[in-house]
Amino acid sequence: MIAHLQGKLVEKTPTQVVIDCGGVGYHVNISLHTYSLLPATDFIKLFTHLQIKEDSHTLFGFVEKSEREIFKLLISVSGIGASIARTMLSSLDPKQITNAIASGDVVTIQSIKGIGSKTAQRVILDLKEKVLKLYDLDEVSISQNNTNRDEALSALEVLGFVRKASEKIVEKIIKDAPESSVEYIIKQALKNL
Numbered sequence: 701m702i703a704h705l706q707g708k709l710v711e712k713t714p715t716q717v718v719i720d721c722g723g724v725g726y727h728v729n730i731s732l733h734t735y736s737l738l739p740a741t742d743f744i745k746l747f748t749h750l751q752i753k754e755d756s757h758t759l760f761g762f763v764e765k766s767e768r769e770i771f772k773l774l775i776s777v778s779g780i781g782a783s784i785a786r787t788m789l790s791s792l793d794p795k796q797i798t799n800a801i802a803s804g805d806v807v808t809i810q811s812i813k814g815i816g817s818k819t820a821q822r823v824i825l826d827l828k829e830k831v832l833k834l835y836d837l838d839e840v841s842i843s844q845n846n847t848n849r850d851e852a853l854s855a856l857e858v859l860g861f862v863r864k865a866s867e868k869i870v871e872k873i874i875k876d877a878p879e880s881s882v883e884y885i886i887k888q889a890l891k892n893l
Contacts, residue, residue: 701752702759706745712738717761719744728761729782731789737763751775751782760786767794769834777826779819788812800824801831807871849874852885861893869893 705728707721714735718725728746730738738744746761747768760782762768767789774785774797788797791812800808801824809820849870856866866889873888874880880888 702748702750704745704747705759705761707743709738709742709744717744717746719746719761726759728759729786730761731767731786732791733767733789733793734761734763758782764794770794770797773827773830773834774823777819777823779822784814787814798831801827804828805871807868807875848880848882848885851882852889855882855886856889856893859890861889865893 705719705721705726707719707726709717710720710725711718712735714732715730717728717730717738719728720726728748730746734746746763747765748762749760749768749771751758751760760768760771762771771782771785771789774780774788775782780788788809792800792808796808799805804824806817806820806824809815809823810817815823852870853863853866856870857863869889869892870885873885877884
């Protein structure tokens with residue numbers, strides 16, 4: 701309904717701004733990412749998302765259109781409301797979120813306050829295809845990475861290691877060296893298990 705607001709910046713905090721548009725002050729919730737991108741001038745333009753609930757109409761504002769699109773994708777996931785989506789965009793920048801979703805990086809998404817493992821998995825499950833299509837990301841390197849990861853985890857499980865403990869170590873190895881071979885991942889994991 702309200703696609704963007706353009707006007708004089710009246711108040712500014714890390715979580716909200718008030719924009720004066722033609723004598724009307726709009727209270728707009730923002731993420732830390734948007735806060736960091738706000739211009740030093742008084743005149744600003746924010747792309748907005750209006751959330752209508754039974755008891756409130758809440759505006760969320762974004763300097764970048766891409767951040768608004770990610771916000772909309774996130775709130776489409778069951779269990780993720782506007783406040784958690786805003787927390788996600790405050791904890792990680794939009795590019796990190798899209799990369800984490802596209803690569804199936806549960807650990808990164810789960811590192812955000814308020815996100816458990818089931819919700820993190822649901823975010824990836826629901827949004828991975830959309831993110832890959834929308835941002836035209838290269839799935840080949842992503843699936844290659846996941847294949848190596850899965851093979852290494854299977855091998856460690858066969859060797860008698862608990863999957864949960866192995867996953868944490870394998871994720872760390874892949875994060876440090878994304879192009880690791882299965883053999884390298886297993887060798888490094890065995891040193892740390």
